[in-house]
Amino acid sequence: MSISVQNISKSFKNVSAIQNISFEVKSGELFGLIGPDGAGKTTLFRTLTTLLIPNEGNAIVAGHDIIKNVKEIRNSVGYMPGKFSLYQDLTIAENLAFFATIFGTTIEENYDLIEDIYVQIEPFKNRRAGALSGGMKQKLALCCALIHKPEVLFLDEPTTGVDPVSRKEFWEMLKRLKQKGITILVSTPYMDEAVLCDRIALIQKGEILKIDTPENIVSSYKKTIYDIKTNKMHQLIEHLKKFPTHYSVFAFGEYVHYIDNNIELDLQKLKIYLEEKQHTNIIIQKATTTIEDVFMDL
Amino acid sequence: MVNHISNEKVIEVENLTKKFGDFTAVKGISFHVNKGEIFGFLGANGAGKTTAMKMLIGISNPSSGNANVAGFDVHTQSDEVKKSIGYMSQKFSMYDDLTVQENITFFGGIYGLSRKQIKKKTAELIEELQLGDITKSRVGSLPLGWKQKLAFSVSLLHEPKIVFLDEPTGGVDPITRRQFWELIYTEADKGTTIFVTTHYMDEAEYCDRVSIMVDGVIEALDTPKNLKKQFDVDSMNEVFLKLARNIE
Secondary structure (H helix, E strand, O other): OOEEEEEEEEEEOOEEEEEEEEEEEOOOOEEEEEOOOOOOHHHHHHHHOOOOOOOEEEEEEOOEEOOOOHHHHHHHEEEEOOOOOOOOOOEHHHHHHHHHHHOOOOOOOOHHHHHHHHHHHHHHOOOEHHHOOHHHHHHHHHHHHHOOOOOEEEEOOOOOOOOHHHHHHHHHHHHHHHHOOOEEEEEEOOHHHHOOOOEEEEEEOOEEEEEEOHHHHHHOOOOOOEEEEOOOHHHHHHHHHOOOOEEEEEEEOOEEEEEEOOOOOOHHHHHHHHHHOOOOOOEEEEOOOOHHHHHHOO | OOOOOOOOEEEEEEEEEEEEOOEEEEEEEEEEEEOOOEEEEEEOOOOOHHHHHHHHOOOOOOOEEEEEEOOEEOOOOHHHHHHHEEEEEOOOOOOOOOEHHHHHHHHHHHOOOOHHHHHHHHHHHHHHOOOHHHOOOEHHHOOHHHHHHHHHHHHOOOOOOEEEEEOOOOOOOHHHHHHHHHHHHHHHHOOOEEEEEOOOHHHHOOOOEEEEEEOOEEEEEEOHHHHHHHHOOOOHHHHHHHHHHHHO
């Protein structure tokens, strides 16, 4: 086990951020923490990287106790916070050299680990970090988090606000790091990234609601979801919410995802209802369940 | 044409260009947006979206080319442009240290509303968003989703013709993201034009038309349906990936 969390709780004054969280991450696993803003993901990261002390519970990270072995943990984990935290006034090369020195190593020593990420930003190595684009900042931050060859890598929302192409590239980098044996705990608000993890924990309001492989989480969802599309998509949501047996109605790409309270939905009845509301070109078909559907129904 | 959109053009852009020294961030883009339209303005980080948007909202002067926004020229009438539009960004929307009510009053004042109008608008907002007991909470203490819904409403206080939304749903949970889009739909149906950027490709599907910017140029502009047909793919995500890849 690379990370073993036992009943951790943390509150700030009277606000409880995480409650009684337990989970385990295997060595070399890519484990995703999936949840919205305010779910407690950052608090959990800060606790596991020894920046916060839990009110209750304990955790073992890379073989060390997060309360007793603070120094050992800091040497054996890499942490990329959600907020860009490198030195804006230092250049790319200076930031990297700084972090290498702090950890008593050199850029050369572990260059193989960062090489394929670093080459992408190397042409700009004399540019100050504050003047980099979002994508480049993110790559630099990842290099700095890896420079001391950590056993466990903590990535707090590394792709928030990043465009789809850069997000895809970033996950390809993670896959390569995983192949090098690094355990990765990554959080994201993007549900499409969840499927790229070995296992995920769905977290909301400080509690873990589910832990499993993405495939199992999707296949264990039993409700039938329908894709619905008509000529009037704005009104469709409103009208479906007024259909007497509706369970949930959510916009979902080009369709609306509709779930009914009845296991066997009378499609004809629904179609007639929509026609009465002046909808035309009505398409109703069974949808493929996604992690996002499961998450919205927790 | 979808029924909430009229033929009146509220944004007209011609050869709009912005240079910073030797670097051309926006390279002569041209497009128009109709009244009541939800216009998605997509692109990779660094493609020039923010630079283009800054010119359209009158806070950055174009190097060359023209843009007419809500009937005003961005070169010569940037103050009028600012008065006729609403703007909300993911990074800055409201003052964290002020309460919900104080923020509404503050922004109402900035937009030149009378005390009477502010009072009326505040009551409407509290009702519409079901704010109830949180009006006296500091904005900084609210969940991100709440802040964003509130910021959107505040950007509409002065009833602008066009509202510019810069990544309004970044990092927000899936349900709140959808509630946000329902607010957008309601506003568009009233005739307000929505100009929105997003990195969520499912949200691109909710737009009437979408433009995709790559390296300072608009590489594609059409309805989501036509774009998918043009690139022969099933989702906007694939359209986006295909476009960005072709450029590399």
